[in-house]
Amino acid sequence: MGLLCQQCLARNSALCSAMADDEIDHLFSIAHQVKVDEGGYLLHEEDSAKFVYNLSYGVCTLERLASDGSRQIMAFVYPGDFIGINSGPFYSVSVQALSPVTACRWQMKDLQDLYHTHPILEQRVHEIASRVLAATMDQLFVLGRKNAVEKIAYFLLYIDGRQRKYDGHSDSFILPMTRIDIADYLGVTVETVSRAFSSLKKKGLIDLSQAWVVTLKDREGLRDVVEHRVN
Amino acid sequence: MGLLCQQCLARNSALCSAMADDEIDHLFSIAHQVKVDEGGYLLHEEDSAKFVYNLSYGVCTLERLASDGSRQIMAFVYPGDFIGINSGPFYSVSVQALSPVTACRWQMKDLQDLYHTHPILEQRVHEIASRVLAATMDQLFVLGRKNAVEKIAYFLLYIDGRQRKYDGHSDSFILPMTRIDIADYLGVTVETVSRAFSSLKKKGLIDLSQAWVVTLKDREGLRDVVEHRVN
DNA sequence: CGTGAGCTTGACTAGGTTCAAACGGGGTGG
DNA sequence: CCACCCCGTTTGAACCTAGTCAAGCTCACG
Numbered sequence: 147m148g149l150l151c152q153q154c155l156a157r158n159s160a161l162c163s164a165m166a167d168d169e170i171d172h173l174f175s176i177a178h179q180v181k182v183d184e185g186g187y188l189l190h191e192e193d194s195a196k197f198v199y200n201l202s203y204g205v206c207t208l209e210r211l212a213s214d215g216s217r218q219i220m221a222f223v224y225p226g227d228f229i230g231i232n233s234g235p236f237y238s239v240s241v242q243a244l245s246p247v248t249a250c251r252w253q254m255k256d257l258q259d260l261y262h263t264h265p266i267l268e269q270r271v272h273e274i275a276s277r278v279l280a281a282t283m284d285q286l287f288v289l290g291r292k293n294a295v296e297k298i299a300y301f302l303l304y305i306d307g308r309q310r311k312y313d314g315h316s317d318s319f320i321l322p323m324t325r326i327d328i329a330d331y332l333g334v335t336v337e338t339v340s341r342a343f344s345s346l347k348k349k350g351l352i353d354l355s356q357a358w359v360v361t362l363k364d365r366e367g368l369r370d371v372v373e374h375r376v377n
Numbered sequence: 378m379g380l381l382c383q384q385c386l387a388r389n390s391a392l393c394s395a396m397a398d399d400e401i402d403h404l405f406s407i408a409h410q411v412k413v414d415e416g417g418y419l420l421h422e423e424d425s426a427k428f429v430y431n432l433s434y435g436v437c438t439l440e441r442l443a444s445d446g447s448r449q450i451m452a453f454v455y456p457g458d459f460i461g462i463n464s465g466p467f468y469s470v471s472v473q474a475l476s477p478v479t480a481c482r483w484q485m486k487d488l489q490d491l492y493h494t495h496p497i498l499e500q501r502v503h504e505i506a507s508r509v510l511a512a513t514m515d516q517l518f519v520l521g522r523k524n525a526v527e528k529i530a531y532f533l534l535y536i537d538g539r540q541r542k543y544d545g546h547s548d549s550f551i552l553p554m555t556r557i558d559i560a561d562y563l564g565v566t567v568e569t570v571s572r573a574f575s576s577l578k579k580k581g582l583i584d585l586s587q588a589w590v591v592t593l594k595d596r597e598g599l600r601d602v603v604e605h606r607v608n
Numbered sequence: 609c610g611t612g613a614g615c616t617t618g619a620c621t622a623g624g625t626t627c628a629a630a631c632g633g634g635g636t637g638g
Numbered sequence: 639c640c641a642c643c644c645c646g647t648t649t650g651a652a653c654c655t656a657g658t659c660a661a662g663c664t665c666a667c668g
Contacts, residue, residue, distance in 0.1 A: 210514065210518055212518070212522065212604070212605070213604060214604070214605045214606075216522045216605075217522075218517060218518040218521045218522050220514050220517060232503070232506055232507045232510050233507055234504065234507045234508060234511060238511045238514065239514065272463070273465065275463055275506055275507075275510070276463045276464055276465045276506075277465060278510065279463055279506070279509065279510050279513065280465060280469045282510065282513050282514065282517065283441065283451050283469065283470065283513060285517060286449060286451060286513065286516060286517055286520060287441055287443070287449040289517060289520040289521050289564060290449045290520050290561075290563070290564025291443065291447045291448075291449050291564060293655075293656090294655080294656065324614070324615090325614070325615065325616095326614085330521075332521070333520060333521030333522060334656070334657090335656075335657060335658080336614090336615080336616095337615095337616080337617085337656085337657075337658080337659095338655095338656055338657075339615095340615060340616050340617080341616080341617080341656090343615095343616090344616075344617085356664090356665080357614075357615055357616090357664080357665090373443070373444060373445070374443070374445045374447075375445075524623075524624090525623075525624070555646070555647090556646075556647065556648095557646085565624075565625090566624075566625060566626080567646090567647080567648095568624085568625075568626080568647095568648080568649085569623090569624060569625075570647095571647060571648055571649080572624090572648085572649080574647095574648090575648075575649085587632095587633080588632090588633090588646075588647055588648085589646095
């Protein structure tokens with residue numbers, strides 16, 4: 147059984163890594179495996195938050211939809227990330243799969259019961275929650291105070307940080323999301339995203355061999371762009 | 378001793394309200410009272426997060442400052458609100474007083490010790506953290522997807538909700554923050570804030586007897602503006 | 609190959625920023 | 639007590655960035 151966990155991309159996630167190999171079987175035994183097709187939803191914002199998920203494979207968006215159809219993506223969710231861990235009575239965001247997705251699902255209640263025998267789990271949950279809030283505030287700053295090119299530079303460094311561990315430590319990675327997703331993450335339009343990519347390419351900071359294959363040629367230069375130290 | 382708590386504006390805050398009148402003495406006995414002048418800082422983003430605060434009187438901003446001087450306000454903090462409850466090793470935001478401020482300060486550690494005897498406290502802390510995250514995501518949506526007038530309409534309803542319990546249930550309230558603060562909260566300039574106020578006034582949705590005295594004449598109309606249902 | 613979805617680019621427009629000036633109310637000093 | 643000043647706010651005009659609309663391109667897939 148534990149074999150599934152040993153091979154899981156999320157084995158070293160903030161929560162699972164708190165459990166030794168011989169303990170993880172129990173964590174796994176109370177979990178359900180969930181699969182969602184590309185484009186499908188893992189959960190909806192109005193659902194009551196009964197479950198906690200840990201993404202094993204694939205990438206998701208954490209998003210909110212307005213009545214007029216406009217969408218704001220709050221975060222991109224990668225293997226090892228948790229979903230629903232700091233929700234109130236409802237999730238308050240929907241989670242959509244950008245690719246075929248596998249996740250471990252626990253009853254919130256079951257996980258909380260584990261806190262008694264494994265108090266470190268609760269501590270880890272706190273840490274995760276505080277990191278999520280900090281990341282959301284980073285994004286808030288970017289949306290409020292950065293222009294289009296700075297937003298894209300920030301986005302690329304953010305994705306680089308998220309994906310490096312899966313794509314190896316090269317300077318190239320494959321974007322799992324469309325330009326529309328990027329636009330909805332940064333609060334701009336698709337065209338603006340496209341123009342900003344071109345601008346960074348012209349500056350020599352990145353390469354795009356294909357639209358979704360990014361090579362970071364100058365991370366320090368990208369950081370300068372984000373920090374508004376260059377035009 | 379407990380008298381101070383009985384009269385405190387934060388007596389019914391999410392945390393203190395978990396304690397009965399006869400129990401609150403203990404919570405108070407391990408607290409320090411902190412006072413900060415208008416414009417002063419309660420804490421800085423780079424401080425290590427050793428303390429938790431509960432605001433008793435006054436209003437603060439929760440803000441982040443960039444190297445180029447640009448500022449993003451993440452939230453306005455009112456009596457009863459908690460500060461530093463879901464920080465990582467550092468606070469990651471600074472807290473500035475908009476008016477003379479009084480707060481109760483606890484050692485994070487002391488509060489965590491109380492969890493054993495009063496498990497409800499820990500639960501409340503979770504709830505607070507999840508509400509903070511939800512509110513931050515609301516703001517993220519607004520910054521990413523709303524225009525200037527919609528942002529101001531959202532802001533007014535947000536402040537109305539925050540202040541109603543202190544200002545009584547009238548339709549008028551006094552803004553404790555400047556136009557610059559509002560601008561830095563919504564990711565626009567002062568001039569844009571001013572023009573948006575004028576626009577809402579012209580629409581008949583609000584009144585401004587003085588610059589900082591707002592009367593909401595049509596809450597439903599304001600909600601329509603926020604939801605993009607009107608121009 | 610041909611098709612279509614997603615991406616890029618161009619031309620024009622609109623909303624917000626910038627810079628500048630005027631306004632208004634509260635506080636200070638003559 | 640009034641005049642003056644100062645700070646925050648409002649308003650105006652020019653500018654510019656990002657949005658809009660439209661066309662063309664690329665590439666994966668049938």
